[in-house]
Amino acid sequence: MSAAHTGVPSVLAHPLPRPVPADELAACPAGEVFRRVGDKWSVLLVIMLGGRPHRYNELHRAVEGISQRMLTRTLRGLEADGLVRRDVHPTVPPSVEYSLTPLGRGLLEPLSALADWAVRNAPEINEARSRHRARAGGETAPPP
Template identity: 85%
Template sequence: MSAAHTDVPSVLAHELPRPVPAAEFAACPVTEVFRRVGDKWSMLVVIVLGQRPHRYNELHRAIEGISQRMLTRTLRGLEADGLVDRTVAATVPPSVSYSLTPLGRSLLEPLSALADWAVAHAGAFGRRA
């Protein structure tokens, strides 16, 4: 970007085709991130794991209202996306803990920026004028 365009948000820096082709939208890496960020539980799990690693039951107790099935599905999805690491300790019974990967940790900064924006605009966002 040239110095004259430094105030242009990156999402506006590139011209989109009109209409936006469905296949291009589906293949866009931003779309996949928004799907993950927009699901009900994923970002809450990322935030909790951002504090420190957790064992499964500890994580389940830390998030009120999430079922064991949904927590398992969420953790598997985050693991498949490369955001969460699952570590099994060779104990009897096996001990499983979850932590953020470096990629998952790198999500905390933009997630924090979005959260800060949401708090700053809590009275205005989601309400029609």
């Protein structure tokens, strides 16, 4: 970061063109990561695997509401992104264990910072939501 940008968050250091071109948005490496960690299950699985490796069925039992299909798709996506390693052990039947790669471990720090921010600011966010609902005539806003 240059001296002129000291104290400026990196996401603001480079102004976006207006309008943002769709192809630029699609090609943005940060956007790709945000889409991956912004889905419903990826962050939860990364956090769980951050504690220790898990077998597939262990993950499926531990995450209420996730279907086998969605667990498989999410793990495959995390594996394709290099965040999760899939190890097949030569047993009968074969057992599969998932763990974080060093790249996946590196994601734990920014996820922790975001989680800490969310917990710290939850009361203010909840108050803002209440004020918004009151201004909207009591209509329920869609969940975030």
